[in-house]
């Protein structure tokens with residue numbers, strides 16, 4: 001049995017405990033949804049108000065140069081690179097994940113013109129599949145989990161591109177990036193990794209794994225703010241030959257020459273399209289600064305320990321006996337979230353939120369809990385499970401007020 005005292009001991013020994021104070025966390029809330037929208041870093045308040053009042057208010061258009069706005073997508077990209085194992089010049093912060101997936105997918109397809117198949121996951125976050133369908137342009141889609149159970153079943157010499165989520169958004173299952181990338185390469189395919197649920201919480205080695213392209217969000221574990229610009233990685237070796245269709249002026253070799261014809265910039269900037277949302281990027285900048293003081297190995301170790309504690313706390317509680325673990329039990333193959341299946345999961349999550357424990361619900365019947373290691377404590381998890389157990393004991397699903405669905409769950 002894991003007691004509250006033992007949880008407090010784990011918190012005392014936590015080498016990242018000092019990070020919690022860098023966030024604004026509302027009183028009376030235990031936040032287990034940082035995998036959907038990260039909390040507000042204190043530094044972002046000052047950075048954003050400086051950007052609004054000084055750079056925009058006083059600097060006006062001069063700030064594109066003087067405040068470094070124009071180069072921000074690349075500067076942040078290089079900064080993100082440290083978290084995802086990318087050497088400088090291969091990452092830009094821009095647009096949204098859906099749009100970046102479109103650009104990288106079309107770029108990857110342009111490098112394999114003789115192949116007609118895109119391989120993706122049947123269980124992937126739906127926008128990834130929607131974008132793949134929209135970008136397919138005559139390509140067929142083969143889905144892991146529908147048309148076959150392993151990459152080996154589905155790879156052949158018609159597969160141009162494989163799109164995979166590093167961490168599954170529902171179960172939290174973590175894939176082996178190195179092994180799967182090499183498997184796809186041996187079949188002559190390119191790989192795009194979606195890092196939405198791993199960037200900022202699971203160490204990623206894009207260069208070392210010889211990944212071709214990657215995309216990801218900055219508003220989840222990276223805490224960049226609601227709707228913050230996403231990021232896009234393209235390996236150096238693909239810059240020159242790949243083509244994507246969103247060729248706007250920000251990707252032009254000389255945007256302020258206002259030339260008639262499009263000429264792509266040599267480097268990663270060719271993956272930009274148009275003017276970027278500077279306020280949003282500034283939120284990302286403030287959030288990324290937090291990582292300057294974080295040892296990524298310690299971050300991963302704490303994330304795994306939080307997951308182990310949470311599973312133990314739920315499974316040891318007699319009132320939680322009806323919940324089924326829907327995430328890998330082995331923390332080595334689990335991201336930073338844990339999900340449980342329960343038929344009345346939606347009502348239980350609503351009732352927990354009312355008592356200050358914020359998790360979320362994903363169909364089918366999954367209660368999902370993000371365990372962000374920058375600000376959560378083991379004692380928070382102990383207290384959250386007590387509240388969950390109380391909701392289960394009271395059978396909150398029998399109360400109609402917890403049944404109505406909100407627009408965003």
Ligand SMILES: *Cc1c(COP(=O)(O)O)cnc(C)c1O
Pocket residue numbers: 096097098099125127128165169194196197217230
């Ligand atoms: C959160 C998430 C997205 C979100 O895409 P947006 O364009 O930011 O709305 C896409 N893919 C995955 C795997 C996600 O987890």
